[in-house]
Amino acid sequence: xxxxxxxxxxxxxxxxxxxxxxxxxxxxxxxxxxxxxxxxxxxxxxxxxxxxxxxxxxxxxxxxxxxxxxxxxxxxxxxxxxxxxxxxxxxxxxxxxxxxxxxxxxxxxxxxxxxxxxxxxxxxxxxxxxxxxxxxxxxxxxxxxxxxxxxxxxxxxxxxxxxxxxxxxxxxxxxxxxxxxxxxxxxxxxxxxxxxxxxxxxxxxxxxxxxxxxxxxxxxxxxxxxxxxxxxxxxxxxxxxxxxxxxxxxxxxx
Numbered sequence: 148x149x150x151x152x153x154x155x156x157x158x159x160x161x162x163x164x165x166x167x168x169x170x171x172x173x174x175x176x177x178x179x180x181x182x183x184x185x186x187x188x189x190x191x192x193x194x195x196x197x198x199x200x201x202x203x204x205x206x207x208x209x210x211x212x213x214x215x216x217x218x219x220x221x222x223x224x225x226x227x228x229x230x231x232x233x234x235x236x237x238x239x240x241x242x243x244x245x246x247x248x249x250x251x252x253x254x255x256x257x258x259x260x261x262x263x264x265x266x267x268x269x270x271x272x273x274x275x276x277x278x279x280x281x282x283x284x285x286x287x288x289x290x291x292x293x294x295x296x297x298x299x300x301x302x303x304x305x306x307x308x309x310x311x312x313x314x315x316x317x318x319x320x321x322x323x324x325x326x327x328x329x330x331x332x333x334x335x336x337x338x339x340x341x342x343x344x345x346x347x348x349x350x351x352x353x354x355x356x357x358x359x360x361x362x363x364x365x366x367x368x369x370x371x372x373x374x375x376x377x378x379x380x381x382x383x384x385x386x387x388x389x390x391x392x393x394x395x396x397x398x399x400x401x
Contacts, residue, residue: 153177157375169194182371186231197371205235208304212236212274219244220272221265229276232304236274250277258288266292272300279307295319307366329370331363339365339373
């Protein structure tokens with residue numbers, strides 16, 4: 148990829164490859180745009196991270212939980228990154244009885260045992276941090292064992308909550324609080340959805356296989372990727388003003 152002439156790299160989405168990508172960008176003086184959660188943010192010479200600042204995000208979560216004034220609650224987490232995201236809650240809230248439970252340490256996709264354990268212990272309030280692809284199953288299984296009633300409250304920390312169907316919980320009287328960073332009614336989200344759908348229509352695929360995207364289905368990582376490309380494009384357009392030639396097309400990696 149470098150031999151073909153790379154102006155910038157956007158990505159990757161996994162932390163496993165970050166150090167490699169950053170090292171190459173640092174040695175080759177290549178701008179690097181990151182769009183993922185980074186729980187150890189620090190200033191890097193050629194890297195900019197568009198994802199919300201991790202310590203600030205964790206602090207906001209802690210303040211949200213604190214505003215609920217729960218005396219007891221459970222923090223359900225997914226993995227080590229998830230635990231890092233909710234660690235601010237544990238550091239700030241000291242007057243409540245907090246139980247911390249990993250949702251699925253064995254990757255069985257069965258969350259009933261840990262949910263039932265919380266139910267048997269009498270907990271009614273929950274902070275839930277997990278990947279958006281797991282979230283529908285977690286909520287469905289919580290409903291199946293009786294943890295979706297008027298007595299229950301949830302704070303769901305995943306910023307993509309709006310992208311999943313919550314119709315099944317509409318009449319449960321459960322208080323579900325979420326965080327949203329992509330406004331589906333914004334002009335930017337509408338334009339992005341239209342652009343994605345247009346690109347899909349122009350691809351050489353069967354129309355029956357096209358999955359058109361609605362603005363409320365745009366995930367944060369997709370929005371940040373679009374922001375990264377837009378930011379880079381603005382920078383390239385301004386190069387001639389500084390006496391530089393506009394270089395080659397940027398590349399994204401995962």
